[in-house]
Amino acid sequence: xxxxxxxxxxxxxxxxLVVAQPVHEATRGELLYATHCxxxxxxxxxxxxxxxxxxxxxxxxxxxxxxxMSSLGWNGEEIDEVSRxxxxxxxxNVKPE
Numbered sequence: 001x002x003x004x005x006x007x008x009x010x011x012x013x014x015x016x017l018v019v020a021q022p023v024h025e026a027t028r029g030e031l032l033y034a035t036h037c038x039x040x041x042x043x044x045x046x047x048x049x050x051x052x053x054x055x056x057x058x059x060x061x062x063x064x065x066x067x068x069m070s071s072l073g074w075n076g077e078e079i080d081e082v083s084r085x086x087x088x089x090x091x092x093n094v095k096p097e
Contacts, residue, residue, distance in 0.1 A: 029085030056097045
C-alpha cells in the first residue's frame with residue numbers, strides 16, 4: 001500500500017516546489033534587450049576593458065546609438081527602459097538621472 005502512495009506523494013511534493021518558486025517578471029527593458037540586442041551583445045561586451053559607458057548619459061547614448069544602427073525605432077521611453085535594465089544588471093556603478 002505504501003509503495004503505491006510514493007509516486008503520488010513525490011508528484012505532490014514536486015508540484016508544491018514548483019508552485020512555491022518566485023516567478024521572475026521581466027521588465028519591458030529586459031524584454032526589449034533580450035529580443036533585439038542579446039544576439040550580438042552577450043554579457044562579455046558589457047565587461048570588456050574598453051567600455052564606452054562611464055555614466056548615465058553615456059549609457060543612454062550607447063543604447064540610443066545601437067537602436068538607431070539597428071533601425072529599431074525605439075522612442076525615448078524604450079531607450080530609458082533598456083538603459084535602466086542594463087544599469088541594473090551590468091552597470092551598477094552608473095546612477096540614473
